[in-house]
Amino acid sequence: MVSGAAQRYAEALFDLALEEGALERVEADFKTLSALSASSSDFRAFLASPVYGADEKARAVAAIAAKAGVSDLVRKFIGVVAANRRLFALEGIIVAFTRRLADHRGEVSAEAVSAAPLNDEQTKRLRGEIERVVGKAVNLSVKVDKDLLGGMIVKVGSKMIDSSLKTKLNRLKSVMKEA
Structure with missing residues (x-):
């Protein structure tokens, strides 16, 4: 913030x-x-x-x-x-x-954090998909966090999509503790 x-x-x-x-x-x-x-x-x-x-x-x-x-x-x-x-x-x-x-350029800033580096084609496809969803040009920054184990986290504005393996394993662990 x-x-x-x-x-x-x-x-x-x-x-x-x-x-x-x-x-x-x-x-x-x-x-x-x-x-x-x-x-x-x-x-x-x-x-x-x-x-x-x-x-x-x-x-x-x-x-x-x-x-x-x-x-x-x-x-x-x-x-x-x-x-x-x-x-x-x-x-x-x-x-x-x-x-x-x-905002001045009419762009949306997005951040993608992946477990492994994305190649140019993957970055281009990800940017294209985000642009399709938000309907604006996207200024995409890509980072690598090996702690994610697999998958990625995408943040666009205040919205976040977390499809990382780390989060999925933590959810599974939490569900198993409750059972």
Whole structure:
């Protein structure tokens, strides 16, 4: 769930990026930052830590963003977020911005989590099926979670379809305990 503050920051950045014609650039920058955050638990812990001051966090994130080739607009935006001591909300801001951008484009965001990697043909067929059901273009992100054992979980908006083997086994286990 995205906080109200994250939503407001995302909306402000969206309006500014729209005005400057930089929506795609901001989207690419946020994908880069999300990948950095996803690959480093230390980075996420640093952003959430009260041990470091806003200035230290701002300098560190600005240096990382510059090294990653993030645009001036996003670097300045992160500076404002850091100055207001809201860097802990950065992931929520990215999620809210991405949703707002998808809405602007008339797209629906969907996430598929599978037990094994999907090949290009499977991803294309899954995207096509989701588009058929929702009647809109779909921005699909695919992730792998080996803990699912088999099957997949598909999330579209607030709806979720869980056909994973892990869930089916847990249901069977629950039914057997009740019997």
